[in-house]
Amino acid sequence: GQQVMQIPQYQHVQEGEDFTTYCNSSTTLSNIQWYKQRPGGHPVFLIQLVKSGEVKKQKRLTFQFGEAKKNSSLHITATQTTDVGTYFCAGRQGAQKLVFGQGTRLTINP
Amino acid sequence: DGGITQSPKYLFRKEGQNVTLSCEQNLNHDAMYWYRQDPGQGLRLIYYSQIVNDFQKGDIAEGYSVSREKKESFPLTVTSAQKNPTAFYLCASSPQTGGLDTQYFGPGTRLTVL
Numbered sequence: 001g002q003q004v005m006q007i008p009q010y011q012h013v014q015e016g017e018d019f020t021t022y023c024n025s026s027t028t029l030s031n032i033q034w035y036k037q038r039p040g041g042h043p044v045f046l047i048q049l050v051k052s053g054e055v056k057k058q059k060r061l062t063f064q065f066g067e068a069k070k071n072s073s074l075h076i077t078a079t080q081t082t083d084v085g086t087y088f089c090a091g092r093q094g095a096q097k098l099v100f101g102q103g104t105r106l107t108i109n110p
Numbered sequence: 111d112g113g114i115t116q117s118p119k120y121l122f123r124k125e126g127q128n129v130t131l132s133c134e135q136n137l138n139h140d141a142m143y144w145y146r147q148d149p150g151q152g153l154r155l156i157y158y159s160q161i162v163n164d165f166q167k168g169d170i171a172e173g174y175s176v177s178r179e180k181k182e183s184f185p186l187t188v189t190s191a192q193k194n195p196t197a198f199y200l201c202a203s204s205p206q207t208g209g210l211d212t213q214y215f216g217p218g219t220r221l222t223v224l
Contacts, residue, residue, distance in 0.1 A: 102152040
């Protein structure tokens, strides 16, 4: 079945450093979504990518969807303490249900 | 939080007891989902429902049951057959039955089986 792998599992950075998490699928995806879960909270939708090679930005966050639509990345520039949390990617193959990656837990040293 | 409520926030049960987790949404969404999250793990799909009176098993349905008698409600029962029920349970809904939709999550219920 469809699998979505996400790396790294954990990342600790100094405040102000950049952060990147990567998501890879075993199959071609129709779209990919990114969610953020704050400690003790629930996942909150960030963005959805649909087109091959698509790049979207939200302030310091940059999201990319690979040309083959099998991988994606989330890059945060100059991290802040408010960025702490776990970031999940979730991919969908056709009209099938979303499959979530394992998540990348980001911690920040102020 | 998108109008999805889950209750209670924390739940404790003795081993061998069935327990039902509540999930209600007032977003008029067609689809609803139940996920399980274990520490340091991603979200694993238990059951989902695309329309009233219909639901499908997810990846880890064994030991769980659901019902969808009303559009706004999708309760999950954790039965005694679930071998390791202690986890964080998240309910979600989405406005479409497939395609380019996003999921809105409730605040979750943390179940501890003693």
